[in-house]
Structures are given as C-alpha cells and as structure tokens.
Amino acid sequence: MKYFLFVCLTMFSVLGIAQENQNTNDLEKLSAIVVNAQTEELLESVHIINLNQVKGTITNQKGEFSITAAVNDTLYLSYLGFKTQKIRVTNDMFKFKNTKIALTELAYALEEVIVKPYQLTGYLEIDVKNLPINEGFQYSISGLSKSYEAGSKNPSAVTKVLGAILNPADLLRNLFGKKPREMRKLRMVKDEDEIRDLLASKFDRELLTELLQIEKVDIEDILNNCNYSSSFIKTANDLQILDAISSCYEDFKVLNRKR
Structure with missing residues (x-):
C-alpha cells in the first residue's frame, strides 16, 4: 500500500513538472x-x-x-x-x-467649465482659513510599515482603522481568496517597470480591473474597508491604488496569522 501511494505521488509530481514545462515552452x-x-x-x-x-x-x-x-x-x-x-x-x-x-483616436467634446473662486482677500491669515481642508487623518499602527487614513480625528478613529484591517476578511477572501493568480499578479506588477509607469499616469482604473479581474466598485469597497479616505480613492493614480490594495492585503495576512 505504501509503495502504491509512493508511485502515485511520484506520477503526480512528474505530471505537474511536465505541465509546467509545457506552459513555459x-x-x-x-x-x-x-x-x-x-x-x-x-x-x-x-x-x-x-x-x-x-x-x-x-x-x-x-x-x-x-x-x-x-x-x-x-x-x-x-x-x-x-x-x-x-x-x-x-x-x-x-x-x-x-x-x-x-x-482609434478619441474625440473629446469639451464642456463648459465653471471656475469657482475661493474668494481670496489678499490677507494670508484669512485666506488660509477659506481654503478646503483634507480631512483624511493618518494613523500609525505598531508592527505595520505604513499609516492608514481615517475620516475624523477622534479617539474612536484608531479603533476604526484597526477594525477595518482586521475585519475585511469576508470581502478580501471573496475577492482574492478564490483568485490566487490575481494575488500573484499584484506581486509580479511590482517588478514590471513598464506596467508601473503606465499605472502612474492613469486614473481610470481600467487596467487595474483587467489585471485583477474585479470591478471598479470592488476596488472602492476594498479601500473603504481598509479605511482609506474618499479623497484618496478619488484622486490617487492607479499605481497608488494598486499599492494600497497590495499593502492592505499583506497587512491583513500578517495580522490574521497573529490571531
């Protein structure tokens, strides 16, 4: 019986290597x-x-x-x-x-653009108060390499950030747990300068959805669950979005292993 199992395992190994070599060839x-x-x-x-x-x-x-x-x-x-x-x-x-x-060239129809002034007075102290403020505060968590954004500066924000990292389990598992190849692609993109250069110049999320085989709404859900601010999600280029998704998932795996 042991001999039979050994033969079976050997055959599966040989078939696996042959398949891999075939794919490479x-x-x-x-x-x-x-x-x-x-x-x-x-x-x-x-x-x-x-x-x-x-x-x-x-x-x-x-x-x-x-x-x-x-x-x-x-x-x-x-x-x-x-x-x-x-x-x-x-x-x-x-x-x-x-x-x-x-x-094929794109034909752009320019629409009317209305420029809304900030009603500056010329006095620095007054004008600074009238400028829009980014309310996406960042919080650092011991043991993690990066900081996370939260919507408001209050004592519960840190708990919210930590909970967002510890609790995107269902969402992240549904999106990536069943797609191990897509997770490998995240790591592979880091080594491809041409892809990173292209992502750094894009803001439409099209290439991201093609690479990761997910919808744009899924990208927003991931970043919301990892507690990135809405301003970051709207203004970041595709490379920043990709790095944020990758970093969030890696941190989630680290914390999940420690639980």
Whole structure:
C-alpha cells in the first residue's frame, strides 16, 4: 500500500513538472507594429501589457514592439488620446512578424467649465482659513510599515482603522481568496517597470480591473474597508491604488496569522 501511494505521488509530481514545462515552452516572443487607424501613422511609446503573463513593453520610434506571450493571451494597449484596446493572441500573429494593430483616436467634446473662486482677500491669515481642508487623518499602527487614513480625528478613529484591517476578511477572501493568480499578479506588477509607469499616469482604473479581474466598485469597497479616505480613492493614480490594495492585503495576512 505504501509503495502504491509512493508511485502515485511520484506520477503526480512528474505530471505537474511536465505541465509546467509545457506552459513555459508555449511562451514565445511576439512582434507586431502599432499604427493610427485613421492615418496609418506609426505610433511611438504605446504601452503594451500582457495581462496573462503580467509583462509590459512600449513601442519604439517605428511603432514596433516585442513581448513574451502564448496563444490566447490578452494584450492590453494604451496610448494617450487613443481608445484602449484588448487583443487576443492568435497563432498567425507568431507566424507573420509584421502584424499591424490599429488604435482609434478619441474625440473629446469639451464642456463648459465653471471656475469657482475661493474668494481670496489678499490677507494670508484669512485666506488660509477659506481654503478646503483634507480631512483624511493618518494613523500609525505598531508592527505595520505604513499609516492608514481615517475620516475624523477622534479617539474612536484608531479603533476604526484597526477594525477595518482586521475585519475585511469576508470581502478580501471573496475577492482574492478564490483568485490566487490575481494575488500573484499584484506581486509580479511590482517588478514590471513598464506596467508601473503606465499605472502612474492613469486614473481610470481600467487596467487595474483587467489585471485583477474585479470591478471598479470592488476596488472602492476594498479601500473603504481598509479605511482609506474618499479623497484618496478619488484622486490617487492607479499605481497608488494598486499599492494600497497590495499593502492592505499583506497587512491583513500578517495580522490574521497573529490571531
């Protein structure tokens, strides 16, 4: 019986290694060119993200790029002033090296903008009092590497922050506990400068939802449960949001292990 179990375990191990090697061997270098759909102009500095492999690159002066990919991977293309696009990798894209990917320009209709003055008087002491104040106070918790924001400065705020970290269990488990690959992506993004550079310039949460396979409302729920202020959630760029989600989850795991 012991011998039979040993043989079974050995077979599963071999199959697992074979599957992993097969997945690795499926990866190839994909080369293509990105152009303007209207003018056929070559587009430089377009960001290309492989959502499956969490790899990023940008196009050169000739609109060319090369990225590691496998068949059925999804490429996410982003360029300022153009509509973001998702492309599924197919076999013919590897066979024909000059594949062209066309991006469509966005047409922006400018609406009337009303500038509301702060009614400054010219006296510094008075004008400072009239400026809007960010009420997102930060609190530090011993043992954690970062501070957390709370809505008001009162004795119960610290308890609220600690409770928010200890109690997003259901939400975080539902969102990430069933998606271990998405959690691995959070760590992988930290090592990809091209992806981080793109996230630092974006505020629309689109790439985040594609990378993590969650909805925008889920992102807001996570940060609310981790007690980030509404002003941070509304004004932070996508890289700050990603780092906040990652840090919150890592801190939650640390505290959860100590319980």
